Amino acid sequence: MSYGSGVPAAAVLLVLWSASGAPAQDIRRGILIEDVKCAADATQSYALYVPSTYAPDRPWNLLIAFHPAARGRLMVEKYQAAAEQYGYIVAGSNTSRNGPWSVSIAAVQAMSADLGRRFSIDAERLYLTGLSGGARVAMQVALGKNNIAGVLASSGGYPDSQPRAAVPFPVFGTAGTEDFNYIEMRLLDRKLTSPHHLAVFSGGHTLPPDEVALEAIEWFELQAMKTGRRTRDNALVDRLFEKRKQLIAASTGAADSVHLLDALVSDFTGLRDVSAEAARAKDLSRQPEVRKTLARERADDDDEARLLEEIFDLEAGLGDTRRRGVSLIQLRDRLSRLARAANAADESPARSQARRVLRAIPSGGAERLQDPEYRKLIDQYGMRGR
Numbered sequence: 001m002s003y004g005s006g007v008p009a010a011a012v013l014l015v016l017w018s019a020s021g022a023p024a025q026d027i028r029r030g031i032l033i034e035d036v037k038c039a040a041d042a043t044q045s046y047a048l049y050v051p052s053t054y055a056p057d058r059p060w061n062l063l064i065a066f067h068p069a070a071r072g073r074l075m076v077e078k079y080q081a082a083a084e085q086y087g088y089i090v091a092g093s094n095t096s097r098n099g100p101w102s103v104s105i106a107a108v109q110a111m112s113a114d115l116g117r118r119f120s121i122d123a124e125r126l127y128l129t130g131l132s133g134g135a136r137v138a139m140q141v142a143l144g145k146n147n148i149a150g151v152l153a154s155s156g157g158y159p160d161s162q163p164r165a166a167v168p169f170p171v172f173g174t175a176g177t178e179d180f181n182y183i184e185m186r187l188l189d190r191k192l193t194s195p196h197h198l199a200v201f202s203g204g205h206t207l208p209p210d211e212v213a214l215e216a217i218e219w220f221e222l223q224a225m226k227t228g229r230r231t232r233d234n235a236l237v238d239r240l241f242e243k244r245k246q247l248i249a250a251s252t253g254a255a256d257s258v259h260l261l262d263a264l265v266s267d268f269t270g271l272r273d274v275s276a277e278a279a280r281a282k283d284l285s286r287q288p289e290v291r292k293t294l295a296r297e298r299a300d301d302d303d304e305a306r307l308l309e310e311i312f313d314l315e316a317g318l319g320d321t322r323r324r325g326v327s328l329i330q331l332r333d334r335l336s337r338l339a340r341a342a343n344a345a346d347e348s349p350a351r352s353q354a355r356r357v358l359r360a361i362p363s364g365g366a367e368r369l370q371d372p373e374y375r376k377l378i379d380q381y382g383m384r385g386r
Helices: 073-085 101-118 131-144 182-189 210-225 233-250 254-268 274-286 287-318 322-341 349-360 372-381
Strands: 032-037 041-049 060-066 090-092 121-131 149-153 172-175 196-202
Touching: 032 060, 032 073, 032 210, 041 101, 060 073, 060 101, 073 090, 073 121, 073 210, 073 254, 090 101, 121 131, 121 322, 131 149, 149 210, 172 182, 172 210, 172 287, 182 196, 182 287, 182 349, 196 210, 196 254, 210 254, 233 254, 254 274, 254 287, 274 287, 287 322, 287 349, 322 349, 322 372
Parallel strands: 060 090, 060 121, 121 149, 149 172, 172 196
Antiparallel strands: 032 041, 041 090
């Protein structure tokens, strides 16, 4: 299935130059600046946050962000508190948006060059993040051999939407329980064997809650210590380890505990002794009820992916005069059943799944939705804008 935005596979290179003298625009520290014009191209701009403790005598981490509607401020605001705490410069493009890939290419190159001129940047600590189509931009840049230290992908994955077994950079993904790209993020997480983590929160197709944003930055700090991109900080490791243990202790379900334990073991191996947590995860996962729950989770993901595939296949039949009538009847049946589940009074996994699917159908699919009768069905049963 395809949830992508038609981004081509061409590599995009970041352009970082060493800081060179006074910047063209005065940059204040410790506050969010909405509109920084690129010195070499005033048509390109970005929102910016520079930590209050910034000094050019040492290199700093850099997080470059992309929003599908060029709302750089929203991206910077989301990571501002974590950036201040952990020493990240954060820049969100005001020009990169969903649409022609050339627009995003120009934004990436202009931003990276401008930031490199203004600030002392650690070339080993370059991070990218984005929301939805912006996440695909971030992934595309990271796939272009840019020595990226990590990608924070919210509600969107690879530019071609195809899962990969491994990538050369850590991936921290986020998705809402009613996000129409939820299943894409689940399958991305399931396929990856290189360092990765998926945080699922209650919500839709949006940026993660503040606590998840902080969790993502802290996860990148752990990854940087594991790979030698930053000096090991045992006090920080211990603090984050205890934070994870508290989350596990607060978990109300055995299957959830297994997921949390597995993540802790993966993230802290090489930094702490995790043998006890690994053994506990193994013991829990052997319990019959836990095994059933874990198997059901995987089956639910497979069912959702299959349901979307079936709907897209039926959509394709609308363009065939021999299949159109039957396809339309079957689509009406599928959509009406999904709408009943989506409008259920009580929250449930089935309700969330139905809402995700109904939101996925019209998203990014203008070319698939030309049939006027089918558009009426989507207007009747869909959840566009809800």
